[in-house]
Structure formats: structure tokens, C-alpha cells
Amino acid sequence: MSHAAVTEERPSTLRGASLPKWSPWAIAAGSLAVAVLLGLVAGIESRIQWGLIAGLLFLVATYVLAAKVEGRRQAKDRIATSLVWVAFLLAVVPLVSLVWTTVARGTKVLDLYFLTHSMGIVADSQPGGGIYHAIIGSLEQVGLATLMAAPIGVLTAIYLVEYGRGGLARAVTFFVDVMTGIPSVVAGLFILSLMLIFEMEPFGFAGSLALAILMVPVVVRSTEEMLKLVPNELREASLALGIPKWRTILKVVLPTSIGGITTGIMLAIARIAGETAPVLLLVFGNRFINNNPFEGAQQSLPLYIYQQYANSAGANAAYDRAWAASLTLIAFVMILNLLARGIARWKAPQSGR
Structure with a gap:
């Protein structure tokens, strides 16, 4: 067997295993589903609390899966990125909610006569x-x-x-x-x-x-x-x-x-x-x-x-x-x-x- 054939059969080991690109979305969806289920079982009616539970589950699941597949070093990097995204969502959700509520309620009487x-x-x-x-x-x-x-x-x-x-x-x-x-x-x-x-x-x-x-x-x-x-x-x-x-x-x-x-x-x-x-x-x-x-x-x-x-x-x-x-x-x-x-x-x- 030629050297080229051996090279083709053996993939490079310089790059370790990594989670697929769609894994963050899958983890987020799973965390949200588990949070809603826990909220319904525990009798928690606040959607804000559901979101906080989902964010915590997302961070934990991301770290566990990344540490098992990619190693602890890469898991720490992913957890830092996930913290940034969670903080971003925590800041954006109230803003979007405020704008949506204001637009939904403010357009009832807002017209040329009102102005x-x-x-x-x-x-x-x-x-x-x-x-x-x-x-x-x-x-x-x-x-x-x-x-x-x-x-x-x-x-x-x-x-x-x-x-x-x-x-x-x-x-x-x-x-x-x-x-x-x-x-x-x-x-x-x-x-x-x-x-x-x-x-x-x-x-x-x-x-x-x-x-x-x-x-x-x-x-x-x-x-x-x-x-x-x-x-x-x-x-x-x-x-x-x-x-x-x-x-x-x-x-x-x-x-x-x-x-x-x-x-x-x-x-x-x-x-x-x-x-x-x-x-x-x-x-x-x-x-x-x-x-x-x-x-x-x-x-x-x-x-x-x-x-x-x-x-x-x-x-x-x-x-x-x-x-x-x-x-x-x-x-x-x-x-x-x-x-x-x-x-x-x-x-x-x-x-x-």
C-alpha cells in the first residue's frame, strides 16, 4: 500500500472532536423545554422564571457536553460565549417587551386627530x-x-x-x-x-x-x-x-x-x-x-x-x-x-x- 493511500485512510488527529454547529440551538431548545416542564410541575407561572431556569440549564448543559466531547479548555471557552449570549438576551428581552407593549397599547388612539x-x-x-x-x-x-x-x-x-x-x-x-x-x-x-x-x-x-x-x-x-x-x-x-x-x-x-x-x-x-x-x-x-x-x-x-x-x-x-x-x-x-x-x-x- 502506498504512502498516499495510508494518508487518505488516516484522518488528521491535530484537530480534536467538536460539537456540531447546530448544537447551541439544540441545547437551547432542550433547556427551554425542560424549564417549561419544571415550571409546570413545580407550579411556577412566571415566564420570567422559566426563562431564568432555561438560561441556567443552557449554561450547565453546554459545559457538560463540551467538556465531554471537546475537553475542559474548550468547554470554558464555550461557557464564556454562552454567558455573553445569556446576558445579551436578558438585556434585550425587557427592551423588546417594553417596545412591543407600548406599540400594542399606544396605537389604539394614536392618529392624526390625536396629534x-x-x-x-x-x-x-x-x-x-x-x-x-x-x-x-x-x-x-x-x-x-x-x-x-x-x-x-x-x-x-x-x-x-x-x-x-x-x-x-x-x-x-x-x-x-x-x-x-x-x-x-x-x-x-x-x-x-x-x-x-x-x-x-x-x-x-x-x-x-x-x-x-x-x-x-x-x-x-x-x-x-x-x-x-x-x-x-x-x-x-x-x-x-x-x-x-x-x-x-x-x-x-x-x-x-x-x-x-x-x-x-x-x-x-x-x-x-x-x-x-x-x-x-x-x-x-x-x-x-x-x-x-x-x-x-x-x-x-x-x-x-x-x-x-x-x-x-x-x-x-x-x-x-x-x-x-x-x-x-x-x-x-x-x-x-x-x-x-x-x-x-x-x-x-x-x-x-
Whole structure:
């Protein structure tokens, strides 16, 4: 028998045995079936507990089978990968459930009439009404807060990264860290105390001031991280050509990081768009349309959701309006994220070929 024939008859032993590619799916299906069976036998009605049991069984079964077929070393690798997948599912399932529930319940009354009419004289227990006044209030309050917080946050981050040295920079960094953890109700109480001192009535701009306080540290932190990602070689090359530092920041540093800065600002807007406590304390809510944020009580989407849900006892109409407003708020945040991605791509520096 020739050497070639012997080689063909003896498969290579450099690669050990391994589980088939479909094994994770089979193990997952088996674990889920066993978890459901155990849940029914033990009288466990919660599907969440079924899922947790299935995840635990999946990890154990994966390790046992991989250790028997592939060895302990490969089994440890598979168990680490399985832990990542289980953690991913644990994070995704609540998110998908939240979106699905909001869409299923929010679409009952969400239509053009709902988006273009206010509550007016419609009682909470009656059908009809809409969120037009709340949309106007949210856009004005969040817009004014952004106009105040975004420049302050970006300039503060520029100071910390480009100029900040010594005790002042450390103090600014410390207070930014403190402001990051301030509860929203505390910011609302701070503005409310000022309003009481000057004997002012609730109005939309007061809510914008509280939202700006919450937005500033988020913008500072995100902008600071983006500016740190700009290579120092770009700054040094610009300074070597005799260009002043302020012009280097304006023409080199900011254009290079504008995509990340814009994304950070949009995320900060999304963070404050759903705040309820400051608006409840300072804006007070209004059933009618108020286009002037500097005079009189005004409505906003988070406050509208809270008030409709609070008054939904025995009234399905208010309950449905609360879910429809929640779906609108989620869509608003999603649009902001899409705009951030579009602006980031548009303003991103293009590398030459």
C-alpha cells in the first residue's frame, strides 16, 4: 500500500472532536423545554422564571457536553460565549417587551386627530382630545434647555481638555461629577425656590432651566471624551504652522470631533425629554395650547403621560391616551437618535484617497 493511500485512510488527529454547529440551538431548545416542564410541575407561572431556569440549564448543559466531547479548555471557552449570549438576551428581552407593549397599547388612539388637538374641555374620563399642546410644550422646553446647556457644556469641555490646569480645572471636574448624579427633582426644587423668592407663577421656561441643569454635565462628559480622542499630532501640526491655539481648536479639533459631540448632545436631549419631576413642579401643566413658554402654565409629554395615567382609574380613555403619548415620546427620542447619526456622518471628516 502506498504512502498516499495510508494518508487518505488516516484522518488528521491535530484537530480534536467538536460539537456540531447546530448544537447551541439544540441545547437551547432542550433547556427551554425542560424549564417549561419544571415550571409546570413545580407550579411556577412566571415566564420570567422559566426563562431564568432555561438560561441556567443552557449554561450547565453546554459545559457538560463540551467538556465531554471537546475537553475542559474548550468547554470554558464555550461557557464564556454562552454567558455573553445569556446576558445579551436578558438585556434585550425587557427592551423588546417594553417596545412591543407600548406599540400594542399606544396605537389604539394614536392618529392624526390625536396629534393635532389638545385636551381643551375634554374630561379625562371622556374619549377624544390629543397631545398637540403637550408636543408644543415639550419642543419649546427641551429646545430652550438645549440652547442654554449645549454651548455651556461644550465650552466647559473645551476648557477642561485644552486649557484646564491646576485647582480650577479640578474643581470644575469635581462639580461636573456631582451634577451628573443630581436627581431631577432636586434641580426642580432649586428653580422652584428661586421662583418663590421672586413670587413667580409656573411657566415653561422655568422647566427649561431645570432641564438645562440636568443636561449640562452630560454634554460636558460626552464632549470631553470626544475631544480626548482627537490625536495630538493634529494639534501639534496646526500649531507648528503658526496657527493660534483658539483657531486650531475651532478649525481642527472641533471639526474632527463634531460627530461625537453632536451625538452626545442628542443623547443628552433624549435624557431630559422624559423628565417628569421638574416639569411637574415648575410648569404645572395646561389642558389648553400655550405657545408662550415665558408666560403661564404649559404642558409637556412626560407630564401629560403622568396626569393621564394618574386619572385613568375607571377611565379607559385616559389610559389609552397615556400609552399613545408614551409611544409618541419614544418616537421622538428615536428621531433624535437618527438625526444624531445623520449629522455625525455628514460632519465627519472625510479621509482623502
